[in-house]
Amino acid sequence: MEFFYREEERRARRRYRLVLLALLAALGGAVLLSFGIGYYPLTPGQVFRAFLSRFGYGGELQPQAATIFWRIRLPRILSAVCIGASLAAAGAAYQGMFRNPLVSPDILGVSSGAGLGAALAIFSGAPGWLIQLAAFAGGIAAVALTYLVSRRAAYTQTLSLVLAGSMVMALCNAGVTMIKYVSDPNGALQQITFWLMGSLTRASLDSLARSAVPMGVGLAVLLALRWRLNLLTLEEEEAGSLGVNVRRCRLLVIFSATLLSAAAVCLGGLIGWVGLMVPHMARALVGADYRRLLPASALLGAVYLLLMDGLARSLLSLELPLGVVTSIAGAPFFICLICKRRGR
Amino acid sequence: MLLEIQDLYGGYGGRDVVRGVSCQADAGDILCLLGPNGCGKTTLFRLVLGALPIRRGSVRIDGREVSSLPPRALANLAAYIPQSHRPVFAYTVLEVVTMGRASHFSAFEAPGTVDRDAAFAALEKLHAAHLANRNYAALSGGQRQLVLIARAICQNARVFLMDEPAASLDYANHQLLMDVVRELAGQGYCVLLSTHGPEDPVSVADKALLLREGQAVAFGKAKEVITPQALEAVYGMEMDVLTVHDRYGAERTICLPVKKP
Numbered sequence: 001m002e003f004f005y006r007e008e009e010r011r012a013r014r015r016y017r018l019v020l021l022a023l024l025a026a027l028g029g030a031v032l033l034s035f036g037i038g039y040y041p042l043t044p045g046q047v048f049r050a051f052l053s054r055f056g057y058g059g060e061l062q063p064q065a066a067t068i069f070w071r072i073r074l075p076r077i078l079s080a081v082c083i084g085a086s087l088a089a090a091g092a093a094y095q096g097m098f099r100n101p102l103v104s105p106d107i108l109g110v111s112s113g114a115g116l117g118a119a120l121a122i123f124s125g126a127p128g129w130l131i132q133l134a135a136f137a138g139g140i141a142a143v144a145l146t147y148l149v150s151r152r153a154a155y156t157q158t159l160s161l162v163l164a165g166s167m168v169m170a171l172c173n174a175g176v177t178m179i180k181y182v183s184d185p186n187g188a189l190q191q192i193t194f195w196l197m198g199s200l201t202r203a204s205l206d207s208l209a210r211s212a213v214p215m216g217v218g219l220a221v222l223l224a225l226r227w228r229l230n231l232l233t234l235e236e237e238e239a240g241s242l243g244v245n246v247r248r249c250r251l252l253v254i255f256s257a258t259l260l261s262a263a264a265v266c267l268g269g270l271i272g273w274v275g276l277m278v279p280h281m282a283r284a285l286v287g288a289d290y291r292r293l294l295p296a297s298a299l300l301g302a303v304y305l306l307l308m309d310g311l312a313r314s315l316l317s318l319e320l321p322l323g324v325v326t327s328i329a330g331a332p333f334f335i336c337l338i339c340k341r342r343g344r
Numbered sequence: 345m346l347l348e349i350q351d352l353y354g355g356y357g358g359r360d361v362v363r364g365v366s367c368q369a370d371a372g373d374i375l376c377l378l379g380p381n382g383c384g385k386t387t388l389f390r391l392v393l394g395a396l397p398i399r400r401g402s403v404r405i406d407g408r409e410v411s412s413l414p415p416r417a418l419a420n421l422a423a424y425i426p427q428s429h430r431p432v433f434a435y436t437v438l439e440v441v442t443m444g445r446a447s448h449f450s451a452f453e454a455p456g457t458v459d460r461d462a463a464f465a466a467l468e469k470l471h472a473a474h475l476a477n478r479n480y481a482a483l484s485g486g487q488r489q490l491v492l493i494a495r496a497i498c499q500n501a502r503v504f505l506m507d508e509p510a511a512s513l514d515y516a517n518h519q520l521l522m523d524v525v526r527e528l529a530g531q532g533y534c535v536l537l538s539t540h541g542p543e544d545p546v547s548v549a550d551k552a553l554l555l556r557e558g559q560a561v562a563f564g565k566a567k568e569v570i571t572p573q574a575l576e577a578v579y580g581m582e583m584d585v586l587t588v589h590d591r592y593g594a595e596r597t598i599c600l601p602v603k604k605p
Contacts, residue, residue: 101433233432234443242419242444287436
């Protein structure tokens with residue numbers, strides 16, 4: 001019997017390693033693919049030469065190819081990878097913490113807060129870096145408000161957080177609508193609407209670098225804490241009796257998931273569904289244990305968003321907003337999910 | 345004494361739900377908490393587990409004051425076994441049992457081979473090793489309860505608190521669970537369990553604590569404490585306690601409500 005369980009353990013570990021390798025390979029493939037597709041298609045040979053051109057090799061090459069590779073597609077691809085991984089990791093963590101598989105990273109109002117911050121900055125004519133900063137600050141402020149309000153509510157902590165979150169979300173959305181209403185229809189309004197759709201067109205290496213720091217911090221904390229995330233899926237009292245400081249643990253998770261999603265939103269706008277559906281796909285691949293689920297979710301999120309962005313750029317002759325593409329892909333997935341749950 | 349509760353007061357907000365309860369239990373003892381809903385059984389558990397602040401009196405486990413211990417140290421003394429619940433995510437049984445090891449390493453560490461072996465050994469102790477790789481959510485209520493007991497065993501605490509373990513079980517599984525509880529006591533654990541069955545203490549427990557409105561009506565050896573008078577005081581209805589012999593000649597106790605015709 002003991003042999004049997006060890007054998008099963010080994011099999012699970014082997015399977016996990018295999019999944020990670022496959023995901024890494026898929027990520028590599030998706031990156032190569034993404035360099036090639038777009039308004040100005042590049043062949044794999046051109047991509048390779050454009051890459052080498054920076055280092056003085058590469059031979060004959062149209063000058064646009066190098067510019068497209070380094071100035072347009074590289075920041076965009078890196079942004080898609082970072083945003084996808086961040087949203088998926090934050091979503092996986094929140095689904096465990098709220099003990100609800102239908103939770104997404106913006107449950108505490110981070111996206112709405114970021115939207116309000118961005119709308120305010122655009123309305124007052126701020127430059128791009130300030131819009132990004134305002135969105136980030138707005139997201140953090142919204143979650144902080146949610147957290148503070150929830151501490152005064154007379155329900156269990158998770159329910160209080162959900163209630164406070166929906167209140168903050170409603171407030172921020174009303175603020176955004178108000179700003180849109182008073183904005184110049186030919187200037188700020190267009191820009192706000194476009195920002196809220198979610199897109200990677202404005203990604204640059206500078207904006208990516210600004211978002212990468214909070215993303216790195218958030219992901220590092222979540223990864224270090226990932227086995228404890230399992231314990232947060234228990235009732236508060238039960239987890240406490242196992243020796244876990246539940247409130248401190250939850251606060252750490254909220255902190256890092258907020259850093260991740262705020263940094264993602266301020267880089268690419270509102271890109272929905274990734275944080276909700278990717279953890280489910282990862283769970284189907286590696287099981288529920290967060291020790292395996294969190295790394296797998298992050299990798300899968302990166303691959304998924306990269307592919308979605310590829311679709312957004314190549315589906316029609318004009319580029320589709322990425323947020324729209326992820327929603328179109330996400331809604332049927334969600335319907336499948338709830339139908340399967342009812343059938344069980 | 346492994347568990348000593350002395351003149352304990354505590355509750356929610358400013359209101360005391362448990363008022364002046366004292367009781368003791370030693371290794372190998374089963375102590376049954378009996379009383380109607382709202383009599384303070386769950387509150388008493390929360391106070392023992394440090395989930396609620398103690399307002400007056402003391403709870404000592406192994407001679408150490410519970411209120412002065414950090415969560416991890418307390419987890420090594422007392423384990424809580426909730427009613428079997430259905431989890432949201434599909435963990436394997438071994439993963440659930442391994443969660444009992446959380447107090448054995450720091451927040452940024454994960455369980456290793458030692459911990460998984462401890463989890464497996466705990467399952468073996470309950471003759472449930474064959475469940476190790478099954479999906480916990482797909483088990484029956486009785487099996488899930490067994491898994492939660494295994495989790496408590498690998499936590500290495502010596503005092504077990506079971507909050508109405510029978511509430512979500514069917515009749516046969518309830519009886520089987522009581523056998524497991526007796527086995528645990530035989531292995532030197534001290535089991536504190538709350539129940540709605542007035543016969544549970546006499547058939548299982550060494551000791552019984554009868555609660556009404558947060559106060560102890562009676563505490564002592566179950567055979568001596570479970571009397572018609574005590575049960576009437578607790579439940580507010582006329583009760584008989586009968587001693588009968590089953591088909592194998594064993595003496596059994598039955599409690600039943602009676603009504604004047």
